[in-house]
Amino acid sequence: MSSFLYTVTSFFILDSSKGERVIAKYYNNDFDTLQKQKAFEKKVFDKTSKVNFGGEITLLDNYLVVYKSFSNIIIYMVGDQNQNEIALLYVLNSFIDTLQNLFENSQINKKLILDGINYTLLTLDEIIDGGIIMESDSAVIADRVGIKAPDNDDLDESINKAVTSVKEQLFNFLK
Amino acid sequence: MASRVQKKDDDESDFLFENLDKGQVIQEKRAFNESPIHPRKCSLVISQFLYLLSRGDSFTKTEATDIFFAATKLFQSKDIPLRRLMYLLLKELSTISQDAIIVISSLTKDMSHKIELYRANAIRILCKITDSSILPQIERYFKQSIVEKDPHVSSAALVSSIHLLKVCPEIVKRWANEVQEAISNKSNMVQYHALALLHRIKQHDRLAVSKLVSNLIKNSLRSPYAQSYLIRCCVEVIEETNTEDRIFREYIESCLRSKNEMVAYEAARSICTFKNVSNKEINSAVGVLQNFLNSTKPTLRFAAVRTLNKLAQTNPTAVIPCNLDMENLITDTNRSIATLAITTLLKVGNESNVERLIKQIANFLGDINDEFKIVVVDAITSLSQKFPKKYKHLIIFLNKILRDEGTLQLKQATLDAILTVVNNIPESKEIALTELCDYIEDCDFPDLSVQILHLIGQEGPLTSSPAQYMRYIYNRVLLDGGIIRAAAVTSIAKFGLLYEPMKEKVVILLQRCLLDEDDEVRDRATLYLKLFKENDVRYLNKVLMDDVPVPLNNLQKSLELYLHQGDFSEPFDIASVSTVVETYQSPLLGDGKSPFSTGASKKGDSVTGTPKSNNASNNNNNNEESSGPESFATKLSQIPQFSTFGKLLKSSEYIELTETETEYVVNCVKHIYREHIVFQFNCTNTLNEQQLSNVSVKMVPSDPKLLKYECSIPIDVLPYGEPQQCYVAIRYIPANGYPLCSFSNALKFKVKEVDPSTGELDEPGYDDQYSLERLEIVPKDFLNRAFVGNFSEEWKKMSEDTQLVQTFSLVGVKSIDEAVKQIIKTLGMAPAEKSEVVTPKSAKHILYLTGKSLNNQLIYVRARMKLDQSQTNTDVELTIKSDDESLNDFVISAFIEK
Incomplete structure (x- = not known):
């Protein structure tokens, strides 16, 4: 049985001008060195950043890639090629919704992601644990990131x- | 909240962290030791560490350990946001740092803390640092957290347990009762995680899984994730147990009606993979996908069309209801969706709608880039095999692409496609030629012009009105550059040769070229003119019509070798040139599979996921081979033991004697001499902890009487990863017939263990052997390819008295194409008159082959074949002509026992 459980194999945010990594997280050993990871990210970027390519999803080297572009970054969620495309989209949406929630609907961009790196990374950590989806409800996730603490x-x-x-x-x- | 963070850092730089230096941040971990703890300062430092990690900076073990230990100080803080960050940092570092278990006591203390966030995160770290020796001591925390009401804690415990299942399965399996209880937790996510864990605990017990799944079906789970997971479980149960129980299928079908897109889709795609599916089931699944095709969300459209694309391979009729919807997707802004839509449509296309489809695709050509156009060209080309009658539309479509703006790469792909169509569908020739003639009037790429002129010369004279092409060709002589003019001259000459009525005109045109400023053009014209005047048809044929019968690379190497040897007593014989690369399929003909079946996968949109490594290794082999045979003769003659064997008559292709991924990889080349055979074994040792010495191959023949053992040359030392050769030579007496027999083989050697880190050898080692695949000596080893100008003439010349006719059946060969390939492979002879090209789907065919024996006797073979009534075997009538009846018998023996 191909695994539904390990929904995400990797996650990364790339700079949309040059495709440089902003942050990344890999959940299995498909790309076990930084070099391989960056080579993969470049490939993904080359395919998805073309102006006339159209958006949101593609298949590359046996990986499903779901993504969303913002003013100066692109956020990617990558899964195995047998993964349920919609499940992957939901994870991406949870991530973006939660950030929007935490950042009080400011425009998502590189500055916001990096200045609020603690929120960005905690959000990711609350959504995905070792590739498994932990939680999908953005309100719950925002809560767990610890924002509503005293x-x-x-x-x-x-x-x-x-x-x-x-x-x-x-x-x-x-x- | 964000503003709060920003306020502090705005004054520094635009992107606070971008130029962060690792060394500097490591210094700042001091902040963790300050008392009292400053939460904001510490949070900032942790954020910086986390950022460095996610950016890809690596930390050494010592660095990681230092930071990890410093961070444990923060357990004293009561600041929740700081604690949350600390947990994440500890979790990330726990796999790099040493002695991470030191925090177990702090974490277990947190496990009884009243704040859920502490408990949830503590358990997530616990699962990372625990192992089977520690887990029993903290087991109770897991059990108790699993059954907790708070979803945060329960989910964390369950997911952690799933990870732990890989580390200590036996212990985790003891928690099945608690996990079962968690399934009824109110939270959707907990339900999902509990289901996944429980399923994984029982995974190896089919009956238990099937029971669990059927229980849960009745329980009606709420969580969409759990439902999706359960659908996959159902598929697994159905596939593995072949159960007659309808409840699994019914559950999946019921999920089609789910309001959640993910669940409905999961159900639909599962149904599409079923082997024996009812019409009702498949129709409702396709119905769901059809809705998705019209969704505003690209991912939904992509998911649906990808699934339909797969379904079209097994069940094209089921996909047809979606045709209209998919046609709309041809212009989808997402190229992946458009590609999938096109390839799917072409798969299910039929005679009646294919025309419209081509028009539809032609309409949006302007909007897409060249790379994608190549995908379209490939897909369209494959149609020529499926719907040969539609050639007219195909040619016109391809020509449109050829004429539009585009890169050379696109144009070449398109021209190749046209050639493929012309090759496959003879009727398409005239219209293709007319269109191409028009095109070269205005073609920016000399390469293409040359190729087209070649094609016109080849095919034009054989059409109904050859004269019409001459104007276009001669225009090139008047208007174009040197290389094109030369090609045009050759093309003109071909008309004179192949179409008698034009001969005089051709001579006149050639005369006009005698004063051309380009050497090549003048030379060609002069040569052709002379031959026309002498009416030397045979030689004209050879010069104009024959392709170079061997790969050019090999020819070049052979010629170099010939010149290098300096022995010109014998003329250079083109038949001595290796043809091994020819196993490579001609790109024009495609490989039976056609771009069609792989459609989307070709350009990286791999839908079927063909393993690439496989291809790569094949290519490697081919490279090796093309460089190999030419140097064999020189290399072997340098080995003293073989120096007396005389001239190397033939070398076989590589024969693999092992799988390519075993400990020792061995392949063999047979070198045939007049009275000897040398077996060259190429051995590779793929184990880096072993060094082999005294490596040889022991060969045991099936019929020892046929041959005599001559000598064996072992490999002294075979270290890891460096291929080397050992040899075995045998002797035979040609007068008694060739030694057709087989050998069982074993690799014999002495093993010495190597310490991979130091490279030290573990003396003295021990003897071992490794068995290899059998090896055969077959008739083809003694046959060479030969080339004749005109097969049918030579064939007629040979007497029928000595010919040998034999009929037999190729069992299990289901297509003519396959039969042709098999006959060529078995005999190792050269196909003549392009008879290796088979019209697709034809049920009969005639193949002509020419070859020669090692003493240069020519052999002609005609193979008539047709599929038998069952369509599963091919009947073959083989006629062999040569001057030597025993040679005929020898050739036919290649098929005995086949």
């Missing part, structure tokens, strides 16, 4: 301090 301690402390001092002053005043 606010930052530095801030808390200062507020707490402020509150305490007000309390104290009030207390003193009442005395």
Whole structure:
């Protein structure tokens, strides 16, 4: 039985001007060296970045490649050729939706991805674990990335301090 | 939230991380040791590490270990976002760092923490650093997490367990009850992960799987992922058990109606792979795909058309309802979709709609690039085999591409395609020639003009009105460059030779070329004129009509060798040139498979996924062979033991005696001398931990009386990866007949183990042997190819008294094409009069072959063949003519026992 479970074999974001890697993550050993990975990424980029190629999906060297272009980057989700194309698309959509959710609907671009690298990588980690889809609901994923945790301690402390001092002053005043 | 991150870093650079230096970041891990911990600072440093990892920077073991240990300090922080990042960093580094198990106690402590995020992430790291010795101690955390209500924790535990199943299957299998319980978790994802794990636990027990699957079918799972997974399980059960139980098929069919596209698609594509599928099933599956074809989402269209493309191979009629929808996809902006649509349509195309289809494709030609046009050309060409009657439309279509703007590569592919059509469908000749004549009036590529002129010269004189072409050809002499003029002159001469009424005119035209400024043009014209005046038809034929009968590379090498040897007492004999490369199919004829069946896969859109390595290794072989035989004679004559054997008469092709991926790879070349045969064994040792010495091949003949053992030359030392040769020589007496027999073979050698890291040998080693495939001496080893100008004339000249006629049947040979190939291969002779070209789908054929014995007696063979009534065997009537009856018998013996 070909595996449905290991949906994603690799994920990468490439710069859409030259095709250089922004970030990448490989989930099996098909490309076991950085060189092989980059060679594959170049091949994928060459095929998908052509202006008149049309978008979103293609088949290359026995891999299914689903992708989405943004102003200066392209985000790729790659799966085995027997993978369910739509499953792969769903993963890509989950990733993009979650980022959009986390970045409050700012335009996704290289700057956003890199400046918020912690969110980008955590999102990926919450969606895919060793190629297996962990979660698909972008609201749940955003939650797990840890964004809704109690606010930052530095801030808390200062507020707490402020509150305490007000309390104290009030207390003193009442005395 | 993003703005918060940006505020801090905006002042630095546009892309904060892009020029990040690894060494610098490693220094900054100090921040982890500060007390109190500054969450923001630490988060930033972790983010930088994570970025470096995902960018592809590599960390040494020491670096990774240092960072890993520093990061463990952060377990003290209560800042949740920081903790989340820390977990990810530990997980990423756990596989590079040493002694990662040190964090197990901290992680297990987290396992009882009240915050779910801690528990979920801790377990994901645990699964990475644990092994079968540790797992029993922390097993309870897994079991308890699997059954947790919180989906985050439960999913993390289940997915981690799936990974662990590869490490310690026995332990994970003990958790089956907990996993079963998790299937009823409210979360969709947990349900999916639990199903996958449970299925994998039971994977090796067919009955258990089948029970699990049928139970879950009744349970009605909600998760789309679980449903998709269950569909694949059903397919597996159906395929492996051939169950009569309808419930698996019914489940899949019910999933076709799912609102979730992924599930409906999974069901549809599964049904398309079923071997015995009912019309009802396939129709509803195709119906789902048809809907997808009209979707606005490219992925859905792609998925549907890809599946239909596959289905068209096994069940074309089922695809027909989608034809209209697919025609709309021909212009899809996504080229992959358009390609699949075209190849699918061509697969299911029929006589009535193919014309319209071609027109449709012609309409959008302007919108697509050259690379894709080549795909289209290939696909269209394959139609010529399927619908020979439509040649007119095909030729016109191809010509349109030829005339439009385009690269040489595209034009060449198109011209090749036209030649293929002309070769396959003789009726198409005239229209193709007319169109091509028009084209060369205005052709920017001299290469193409030359090829076209060659074709016109070859075929033009044989058409109904040859005169009409002359004007076009002579125009080239007047208007074009030297190389084209030369080709045109040759083409003109061919008309004079092949079409008697034009001979005088041709002579006049040739005379006009005598003053051409180009040497080549003048030389050609002079030569042809002289031959026409002497009316030397035989020689004209040879000069004008015969292709060089051997690969040009080989001819060049042979000529060089001939000149190098400096012995000109015998004239150079073209028959001595190796033809081995000819096993390579002529690109014009295609290889029975036609671009059609591989349609999309050709240009990287591999749908069928043909293994490329296979092709590559074939190519290698061919390269080797083409460089091989010419140098054999020189190489062998340098071996003292063989120096007395005389002239090398023939070398066979390579015969593999092992699989190509075994420990020792051996192939053999047979070298035939007048009284000797030398077996050259090319041996390769593919084991880097072994060195072989004293390597030889022991050959045991099936009939020892026929021959005498002469000598054997072993290989002294055969290190890893360097092919070397050992030889065995035998002697035979030609007067007693050739030694047709077979040998069983074994490779004998001494093995010494090598330490691959140091290269040290483990003395003294031991003797071993390795058995090889059998090897045969066959009649073809003693037959050479020969070339004659006009086969039918020579054939008539030979007396019928000594001819030998034999009929037999090639069992299991289902097509004429295959039969032709097999006969040529068995006899090793050269086909004459292009009789190796078989009209597609014909049921009978005549093949002419010429060859000669080692003492240069010519042999002519005519093979008449036809498919028998069952269409599974080919009946052959073989007629052999030569001056020597015993030679005839010898030739026919090649087919005995076949």
